[in-house]
Amino acid sequence: MGKHQKWRAEECLNLIPSENLTSHTVRQLLSGDMGHRYRADDRFYKGARFMDELESLGEKLACEVFGADWASLRPLSGHMADMIAVSTLTKPGGSILTVNPGDGGYPGLSDQAGYPTFVNVRNLYFPFDSERMNIDVEKARGMIEDEKPSLVVFGQSFFLFPHPVRALVDACTSAGSRIAFDGSHVLGLIAGGKFQKPLEEGAELILGSTHKSLFGPQGGIIVGKRGCESEVKGRQFPGLVDNAHWNRVAALVWALDEARRVGGKYAVQVITNSKALARALHEGGVPVKCSEYGFTESHQTILDVKDQKEIEGFTQRLEDANIIVDHGIRIGTCEATRRGMKAQDMERVAELIVRVYKGEEPSKVRAKATKLRREFNRILYT
Numbered sequence: 001m002g003k004h005q006k007w008r009a010e011e012c013l014n015l016i017p018s019e020n021l022t023s024h025t026v027r028q029l030l031s032g033d034m035g036h037r038y039r040a041d042d043r044f045y046k047g048a049r050f051m052d053e054l055e056s057l058g059e060k061l062a063c064e065v066f067g068a069d070w071a072s073l074r075p076l077s078g079h080m081a082d083m084i085a086v087s088t089l090t091k092p093g094g095s096i097l098t099v100n101p102g103d104g105g106y107p108g109l110s111d112q113a114g115y116p117t118f119v120n121v122r123n124l125y126f127p128f129d130s131e132r133m134n135i136d137v138e139k140a141r142g143m144i145e146d147e148k149p150s151l152v153v154f155g156q157s158f159f160l161f162p163h164p165v166r167a168l169v170d171a172c173t174s175a176g177s178r179i180a181f182d183g184s185h186v187l188g189l190i191a192g193g194k195f196q197k198p199l200e201e202g203a204e205l206i207l208g209s210t211h212k213s214l215f216g217p218q219g220g221i222i223v224g225k226r227g228c229e230s231e232v233k234g235r236q237f238p239g240l241v242d243n244a245h246w247n248r249v250a251a252l253v254w255a256l257d258e259a260r261r262v263g264g265k266y267a268v269q270v271i272t273n274s275k276a277l278a279r280a281l282h283e284g285g286v287p288v289k290c291s292e293y294g295f296t297e298s299h300q301t302i303l304d305v306k307d308q309k310e311i312e313g314f315t316q317r318l319e320d321a322n323i324i325v326d327h328g329i330r331i332g333t334c335e336a337t338r339r340g341m342k343a344q345d346m347e348r349v350a351e352l353i354v355r356v357y358k359g360e361e362p363s364k365v366r367a368k369a370t371k372l373r374r375e376f377n378r379i380l381y382t
């Protein structure tokens with residue numbers, strides 16, 4: 001743990017878009033006494049009065065932040081939030097329309113051993129425009145009309161541009177399809193009023209992880225419109241969540257309050273940084289997806305490298321240079337933004353990535369990456 005802490009927290013430029021940095025208070029709350037306790041709705045466990053208060057406060061804050069009518073902070077992860085939504089909004093024998101993992105959809109919602117296969121729900125995949133990295137609206141409308149999926153889930157793991165919820169809501173309504181939005185990746189941007197407003201646009205639920213672009217503890221959340229609260233909460237417990245890990249909930253409540261207060265400024269800077277990083281990489285000769293469409297409107301930049309061997313070699317050389325990305329290759333700006341980096345700093349990050357891409361020895365770039373990281377020791381937007 002000590003070695004990890006020194007390396008990843010102090011020496012690396014962490015650019016995985018699924019990750020973020022929590023504030024010091026969020027970390028303290030994670031280590032608090034609630035992490036030892038149980039609480040249940042039927043009052044089976046005594047001693048829970050402050051956890052009761054905490055949950056009500058957290059639900060109120062989440063409603064304010066996401067413009068929702070109700071919320072649950074109990075899902076233990078984004079994946080579990082997906083499981084709760086699928087279990088509630090479909091029935092065995094039904095169908096679910098999502099983005100195909102091959103187009104950057106979430107594998108946990110796919111028929112390649114994802115959750116729908118456990119509940120006998122058939123997968124359909126959105127027609128997808130891979131040039132624009134988005135759902136093909138016209139073809140999707142036709143598919144919804146023809147197939148009448150039980151549930152349509154917008155959102156994806158490789159997520160650059162807002163999804164066309166508003167454009168497809170009428171087709172979903174006439175087909176009797178319910179609509180959820182998996183905002184795991186973009187929840188912090190939505191909380192800051194950026195990217196898109198899925199509930200206003202027609203989704204019944206937003207669900208997702210609380211630790212990607214949102215800077216909460218690792219966990220999940222569901223927020224929704226009036227009408228499906230008791231359905232979802234009835235499925236959630238006792239079906240899929242029992243103990244909600246109340247230290248995590250306490251930490252999440254704090255992070256939601258941070259989002260309420262400074263989430264707008266944070267989200268603007270994350271997206272500004274993302275665009276600056278993408279442009280600088282592109283200008284430096286690294287192939288970046290969607291250059292003709294402004295690169296990105298989210299915290300992610302996606303590199304257009306297809307050869308698996310090249311991906312493995314490049315991402316490993318970046319790791320050797322203390323620059324951490326995933327095999328996507330997706331590059332995220334959340335953590336850098338929380339550390340206080342601005343567009344001009346992202347250009348410096350891009351320059352280091354370009355040097356590794358062009359074949360410079362990672363060991364020569366490593367000291368520069370760590371030096372750059374060490375210029376940013378605070379955590380902002382707290």
Ligand SMILES: Cc1ncc(COP(=O)(O)O)c(C=O)c1O
Pocket residue numbers: 018077078079080082105106108155156157182184185208209210219220
């Ligand atoms: C779109 C999407 N949904 C759900 C998840 C699962 O989230 P978690 O890791 O919090 O379980 C992910 C994870 O990367 C994701 O990308």
